[in-house]
Amino acid sequence: MDSGNLFFESSACRGTMLFLRNGDIRFGGSSMMSTDETSKKRPFFSSSEELFDEEYFDEQLPEKKRRLTPEQVLLLEKSFEAENKLEPVRKTQLANKLGLQPRQVAVWFQNRRARWKTKQLERDFDTLKSSYDSLLLKYEFTAKENEKLKSEVLSLNEKLQAKDVPMAPILDQKIDPLPVETAQFSALPFSTRVEDRLSTGSGGSSVVDMDSSQLVVESGDSYFPANSYTGYVACVKGVQSEDDDGSDDGRSYFSDVFVAPESHGQNHDALGWWVWS
DNA sequence: TTGTGTTTTATTGCCTCC
DNA sequence: GGAGGCAATAAAACACAA
Numbered sequence: 001m002d003s004g005n006l007f008f009e010s011s012a013c014r015g016t017m018l019f020l021r022n023g024d025i026r027f028g029g030s031s032m033m034s035t036d037e038t039s040k041k042r043p044f045f046s047s048s049e050e051l052f053d054e055e056y057f058d059e060q061l062p063e064k065k066r067r068l069t070p071e072q073v074l075l076l077e078k079s080f081e082a083e084n085k086l087e088p089v090r091k092t093q094l095a096n097k098l099g100l101q102p103r104q105v106a107v108w109f110q111n112r113r114a115r116w117k118t119k120q121l122e123r124d125f126d127t128l129k130s131s132y133d134s135l136l137l138k139y140e141f142t143a144k145e146n147e148k149l150k151s152e153v154l155s156l157n158e159k160l161q162a163k164d165v166p167m168a169p170i171l172d173q174k175i176d177p178l179p180v181e182t183a184q185f186s187a188l189p190f191s192t193r194v195e196d197r198l199s200t201g202s203g204g205s206s207v208v209d210m211d212s213s214q215l216v217v218e219s220g221d222s223y224f225p226a227n228s229y230t231g232y233v234a235c236v237k238g239v240q241s242e243d244d245d246g247s248d249d250g251r252s253y254f255s256d257v258f259v260a261p262e263s264h265g266q267n268h269d270a271l272g273w274w275v276w277s
Numbered sequence: 278t279t280g281t282g283t284t285t286t287a288t289t290g291c292c293t294c295c
Numbered sequence: 296g297g298a299g300g301c302a303a304t305a306a307a308a309c310a311c312a313a
Contacts, residue, residue, distance in 0.1 A: 065286055065307045085300090107287060110300075115285095117301095 068108070072098045076105070080112050 068076070079094055086094075086109045095102040157167045 067285065067308065088298095104286085106299085108285095111286070114301080 068098075068100075072100065076108055076112070080109065084109070084113055084116065 075098060076094070079090070083090075086106060091102045091105050094100075095105045098105070160167055
């Protein structure tokens with residue numbers, strides 16, 4: 001990992017001097033501190049000036065990878081909530097404020113974005129699953145209705161035949177879906193780009209671009225594959241989203257949608273699903 | 278206390294953008 | 296070409312059951 005280490009040990013401190021490829025020199029070591037103690041001590045990485053300061057060395061034990069204090073994490077979380085990308089000026093300001101190196105702040109944001117993305121994928125999956133289940137129930141219900149109506153037509157035809165009246169035809173085709181208004185949803189093709197979703201963490205609302213007929217998900221909303229899903233989204237009530245850890249913004253990015261299979265017209269697919277455009 | 282699974286911090290390598 | 300982003304990964308720190 002590191003390009004070179006120099007182990008050192010004394011009565012005061014014990015650890016490893018790390019010579020990193022990027023030219024940084026860092027110190028690692030071990031301690032038997034409690035978590036509480038840890039939170040009171042300095043962060044692991046300090047400026048090279050500090051690290052070569054003898055007084056500093058006498059007072060401070062170099063540590064191995066050190067967890068950030070709750071206060072530091074809180075401030076970082078707040079900053080992330082405001083904006084999940086870190087421009088250089090803000091990085092420097094945060095680093096100064098927190099007593100960390102800018103690199104640490106950048107790394108924290110990088111990892112935080114990764115965690116956020118993982119959570120978001122989980123939420124998207126849950127939402128899609130709920131939507132699928134809901135749509136499946138609807139399909140099954142309507143299919144039963146269809147069968148029921150068919151048998152009614154048969155029955156009535158038999159009665160008409162008995163009275164020698166021309167029969168009504170039984171259409172051997174599947175019925176069309178309910179009108180959009182009746183079904184209480186509207187279909188919208190959507191397409192989102194990962195870059196757009198990640199560009200900021202402060203968004204959260206979805207807007208519909210009527211000109212392009214696309215559901216435009218504002219930055220940081222969802223992680224459906226970019227331009228790879230060409231299905232349709234329809235708004236429906238009652239799909240719950242979850243806010244797992246509370247540290248995320250807790251927004252529901254697709255809490256009111258479900259997805260139907262791809263289609264280019266009002267028709268049925270191979271599995272008998274109703275699809276529309 | 279110890280083994281094990283999870284979380285957090287940090288590095289590496291590759292990619293994109295300017 | 297340098298800066299910054301991301302995915303993958305390592306490893307320390309932590310949590311927790313046995």
